[in-house]
Amino acid sequence: MxxxxxxxxxxxxxxxxxxxxxxxxxxxxxxxxxxxxxxxxxxxxxSVASIDGLTFQPHAVELFARSAAFFRQGDALLDAPCGFVQTGLVVLAGVAQEAGLVTAVAHMQTAGVNIQLLTPAELAVLEPEMVLDGITAASFAPQAGYADxxxxxxxxxxxxxxxxxxxxxxxxxxxxxxxxxxxxxxxxxxxxxxxxxxxxxxxxxxxxxxxxxxxxxxxQPVRHPVVCLRRPSTFGPAHHSLLDLILGIYARPEIGGLTLLGSINPQIGYDPLDPDDGPGYVPDDYLLWTMERLTQRYPSLAHGELLTGWAGIMTISPxxxxxxxxxxxxxxxxxxxxxxxxxxxxxxxxxxxxxxxxxxxxxxxxxxxxxxxxxxxxxxxxxxxxxxxxxxx
Ligand SMILES: Cc1cc2nc3c(=O)[nH]c(=O)nc-3n(C[C@H](O)[C@H](O)[C@H](O)COP(=O)(O)OP(=O)(O)OC[C@H]3O[C@@H](n4cnc5c(N)ncnc54)[C@H](O)[C@@H]3O)c2cc1C
Structure with missing residues (x-):
């Protein structure tokens, strides 16, 4: 049978x-x-497993908003730990991305997501170690985070x-x-x-x-590497999760004083591969590219200690x-x-x-x-x- x-x-x-x-x-x-x-x-x-609660794709707004709300109660709904950690998410835009960010924030607000645009003064208070060059708009979503x-x-x-x-x-x-x-x-x-x-x-x-x-x-399966950095003890409280649309990087805090970072530029760190060959490792040029940008935004992180990162496979649609x-x-x-x-x-x-x-x-x-x-x-x-x-x- x-x-x-x-x-x-x-x-x-x-x-x-x-x-x-x-x-x-x-x-x-x-x-x-x-x-x-x-x-x-x-x-x-x-996965880096960030839960941003933010998308620039209007059709996806409900998928993101509903899921972000789920993760905040995931442990209770599933009766088991999902490891959700609330970090808050800061998104940085320059002239080219400003209109898109303003629109996306409005869409997410309509869907019930707690997210606001920030003034430069508010951003400076929120991220005291950050260099604000090139930023013409920023948003903050206090309930964003990541899970295990x-x-x-x-x-x-x-x-x-x-x-x-x-x-x-x-x-x-x-x-x-x-x-x-x-x-x-x-x-x-x-x-x-x-x-x-x-x-x-x-x-x-x-x-x-x-x-x-x-x-x-x-x-198209691609390899995406993630860089891991231990922040210097002088850095102070952890930064928030970050999407820097100007420099093309993401970063989020991890337990143990760590920061995970990577590229959101499709030309960098999204290399086609055969998934059966495995995800491979973090190439040196990728490490340099991401660190250069992160330390441009947070110069004091240049004194951090680089640790072994990892790579994973993403599946990209057209x-x-x-x-x-x-x-x-x-x-x-x-x-x-x-x-x-x-x-x-x-x-x-x-x-x-x-x-x-x-x-x-x-x-x-x-x-x-x-x-x-x-x-x-x-x-x-x-x-x-x-x-x-x-x-x-
Ligand atoms: C480095 C990295 C960072 C990421 N960061 C984020 C992030 O911050 N936020 C976010 O939202 N997403 C992130 N992603 C993307 C996210 O992790 C993936 O979109 C998500 O995990 C995909 O889940 P999945 O179940 O579709 O695929 P998978 O986790 O790949 O699961 C597919 C499963 O199918 C199994 N399988 C395959 N073929 C067969 C078969 N023939 N028979 C039986 N089983 C089979 C595989 O073994 C595998 O376990 C990241 C991904 C990577 C690699």
Whole structure:
């Protein structure tokens, strides 16, 4: 007798785990989550896991706002620690990004996010060690922060298990089973599992897996390195999380007096790779590039101690926006992938809305991110986002 399920989720990163919990909450039937290695062992486990509660993509506002609210109560909702730490987020804009930041802040405020624009005097009080050169606008979101990506994934998965989801680690899906316009299940090394619904949440491996069902998604896995610095003891209280749109870097405090930093410039630190080769390490030129910019903003950090950072794999879509939903010509097949460096912080809302869609409710929040937009030439690239955030440049 072949194994059967009502819904199979492929991939036990934060996304697969969140989808599983949200489906279980809807009592969606026999749900099986298949992870070929260990939960959180893919991109998720190497994530900086910042929860900014801010996006420059108007269609994504609700995903970001709803998820940020979730993380603040995640421990209670999942009955397990997600490791959320509130740091506050400062965003810096220059002439080129100012209008975009003002618009994005207004959108987030409308969605209920606690975020304000700052005067230069307010910014100076908030960040006394910061050099304010080139800044024409800034925002502050006091409730932003970060969480522990592995704890969060395990919390979602455990909560899903308690509601009856079968979580199998060490079980790889070797192919999708499709007959005509219908998905039939998945193949694994130890036999197939049949199911009328399959959700591919396999991170950087989603593209190759979907090809086994004759579906092509233009996704690019890239290596993204993260630099780790110990702040000098003279620095004083930790800085807030930072998105510096002028210099093209992000930085956030980490426990132990550490700062994690990296590039938000798509030309730097987003190098295409084969995900099966692994994420690699932090190249010296990247380290120099990011440190030069961080110390331009916070000169006193030049006296910090550089520690070993790490690299992880991100999955970039053609418009740097998530790819979530199904296909009209393959009944029962869905994906949640292509998160382009922002998947951790929207995982709660993606799980919530995808679970709604799969169980027959409408989820208009996901329509703009449908995989069919990539083939229909309806990319979400907006001029404003490109100018503001650089990532679409
Ligand atoms: C260095 C770095 C920093 C980041 N910083 C942030 C940040 O600050 N904020 C933010 O929001 N996002 C950030 N991201 C992005 C975020 O981490 C990802 O978008 C998110 O973790 C993606 O989760 P996922 O579940 O889709 O993918 P993954 O975590 O990669 O999970 C996919 C899982 O599928 C499994 N799998 C693959 N193929 C198969 C198969 N055939 N059968 C069974 N299982 C399979 C893999 O083993 C893996 O565990 C960062 C990413 C990196 C790499």
């Amino acid at each position: 072949p194994e059967t399920a009502d819904i199979i989720i492929v991939g036990g990163g934060v996304m697969g785990a969140s989808i599983a919990w949200h489906l279980a909450q809807r009592q969606a039937g026999r749900i099986v989550l298949l992870e070929r290695e260990a939960l959180g062992g893919g991109s998720t486990g190497r 990506p592995v704890l969060t994934t395990q919390a979602f998965a455990e909560a899903a298990r308690r509601l009856g989801v079968i979580v199998q680690q060490g079980r790889a899906v070797t192919g999708l089973l499709r007959k005509g316009e219908r998905i039939l299940g998945v193949a694994t090394a130890v036999g197939p599992i049949t199911a009328p619904v399959v959700i591919v949440a396999a991170g950087a491996w989603s593209g190759p897996l979907l090809r086994t069902a004759n579906i092509r998604l233009d996704l 418009d740097w926006q998530p790819v979530i939903g199904g296909w009209p010509d393959v009944v029962g097949l869905y994906c949640a992938t292509g998160f382009s460096g922002q998947g951790f912080q929207i995982s709660p809302a993606v799980g919530e809305f995808l679970a709604a869609l799969v169980t027959g409710d409408s989820a208009p929040q996901l329509h703009p991110f449908s995989p069919t937009r990539l083939t229909a030439g309806q990319l979400l690239q907006t001029k404003q986002a490109a100018e503001t955030y650089g990532l679409l440049g």
